[in-house]
Amino acid sequence: MKKKHQGSKVTAEEVIKSRRNKILDRRGWGELGVRLAGLILVFYILFSKVFIVCQLNGNAMFPSLKDGDLVFGFRLENEIQKDDLILYEMDREICVSRVVAKETDYVDMDEEGKLYVNGAVQSGEILYPTEPKELLKYPYHVPEGYIFVLGDYRTKASDSRDFGPLPEEAIKGKVITIVRRRGF
Secondary structure (H helix, E strand, O other): OOOEOOOOOOEHHHHHHHHHHHHHHHHHHHHHHHHHHHHHHHHHHHHHHHEEEEEOOOOOOOOOOOOOOEEEEEOOOOOOOOOOEEEEEEOOEEEEEEEEEOOOOEEEEOOOOOEEEOOEEOOOOOOOOOOOOOOOOOOEEOOOOEEEEEOOOOOOOOOHHHHOOEEHHHEEEEEEEEEOOOOO
């Protein structure tokens, strides 16, 4: 049974249907808002507590990493090993370096540019010689709670030879992947 609304040609069923649709639209927008807020919260937790993303500045890790590359790190890594790439904070800037020695290790460098850790020559894919700098006396004993880091571009990098061993608390994460800059 259709009743006419006073002065118009709209039926009661159409009015009810229109009001129901408006309520459903509001409810849909509310659910969308809650879902978006939840998604934003998940991303915030992931990228403030679990992962770290930064863009590399400079060529201290050349050729492994290049200026402008995006570096993704994992913050929850408990065990840092030798040769790991780590992200750490130095002078309010996130930096990337390679771990070459851990606590209680001995680090030495000779005039030919060779790096020794615990008396063993560290050869690898590093193209540049490792020359000692004036800050530390070699052989250097890495104290407990610290690590010794070097950049891969050893002749230009600022690393433990310049600022000493890095406290483990300064480590922000272990590098898990790299996105190469391709013109962006």
